[in-house]
Amino acid sequence: MSERPVLPAPALPDLIICSRARAAHLLCSRSRRDRIAAVVSIGDPGQRLPFGLWSHPARRLRLVFDDVERDLPRFGYVACVPEQISELISFLQGAPSPLLVHCAAGISRSSAAGLISCAIRLGPGQETTAVAALDAAIAEARAQRLRTAETIHPNRRMIGLADRLLGREGALIAAHRARWPSREAWPDTLSDHYPLPAGPPPDPQA
Numbered sequence: 001m002s003e004r005p006v007l008p009a010p011a012l013p014d015l016i017i018c019s020r021a022r023a024a025h026l027l028c029s030r031s032r033r034d035r036i037a038a039v040v041s042i043g044d045p046g047q048r049l050p051f052g053l054w055s056h057p058a059r060r061l062r063l064v065f066d067d068v069e070r071d072l073p074r075f076g077y078v079a080c081v082p083e084q085i086s087e088l089i090s091f092l093q094g095a096p097s098p099l100l101v102h103c104a105a106g107i108s109r110s111s112a113a114g115l116i117s118c119a120i121r122l123g124p125g126q127e128t129t130a131v132a133a134l135d136a137a138i139a140e141a142r143a144q145r146l147r148t149a150e151t152i153h154p155n156r157r158m159i160g161l162a163d164r165l166l167g168r169e170g171a172l173i174a175a176h177r178a179r180w181p182s183r184e185a186w187p188d189t190l191s192d193h194y195p196l197p198a199g200p201p202p203d204p205q206a
Contacts, residue, residue: 012036014097015137017114018147020050023102026146027052037096040088040113042103045078050102058100061091067108069157069187079187080109085116085161092117106147111138112154116162119172127168127175135179153180157187 012035018026020043026032027039028051039060041053044067053060063084066077092099092113099117103109114137118130134152141147154176163172173186 012098013137013140013144013146014099015114015117015134016098016100016141016146017106017110017134017138017152018100018102018141019106019110019149020047020102020104022106022147023100024050024052026100027056036098036100038091038099040091040095040099040101040110042101042109042113044104047104059091059095061088063088065109067103067155069155079157080155080161082161082165085158086165088113088116088158089120089162089165092120106149107152108155109158111152112156112158112162115154115159115172115176116166119162119166119168124166124168125171127171128178130172131175131179156182160187 012032016026016036023039023041026036033052033056036056036058039053039056039058041049041060041062043049043062043064045064047064049062053062063080065080065084068077068079071077071079095117101110101113101117111134115130115134118133118137119127122130122133134154138147138152156176159172159176162168163170166172177186
């Protein structure tokens, strides 16, 4: 009796948005780990890294902040700061694909980073197209069973800071609002409590 041939795994999407648990599975998968070219790992303060991250040869960036839109000292939650989003933008500008982005659940922080990546890649004036590109990436990842969460809702603070740092003049925020409407006020990203890094915004074409 002949052995059943082993079929190769399908090509990975250029952008994978997933949970920490799914990221660990991919980073430890013999058939898929070597296909991942870059990783953005976003975690809560004190949270362990996903298995396989630091032994993986891909370019990687680790960011640590809570999935909130402002600091909540009473509960010990810390929001992202401009310096972290500036670091994310700089990393994404030169990141090869396939790019794996994960947070705890694969819903908010990782999808925000994914939207920022699409906005950088497509350039100014294409923010609505960037949202569509993110939706397409999510659908493709779900079809390949690379993610389990059914929905996404990109972290609005991350998007607001990226909009300002990239010089999009509210276009990225508007595209987010159109796709994920909310009655809640947009989080403050202009407060003096969070001064932007000195110097010009990162060049999306660099």
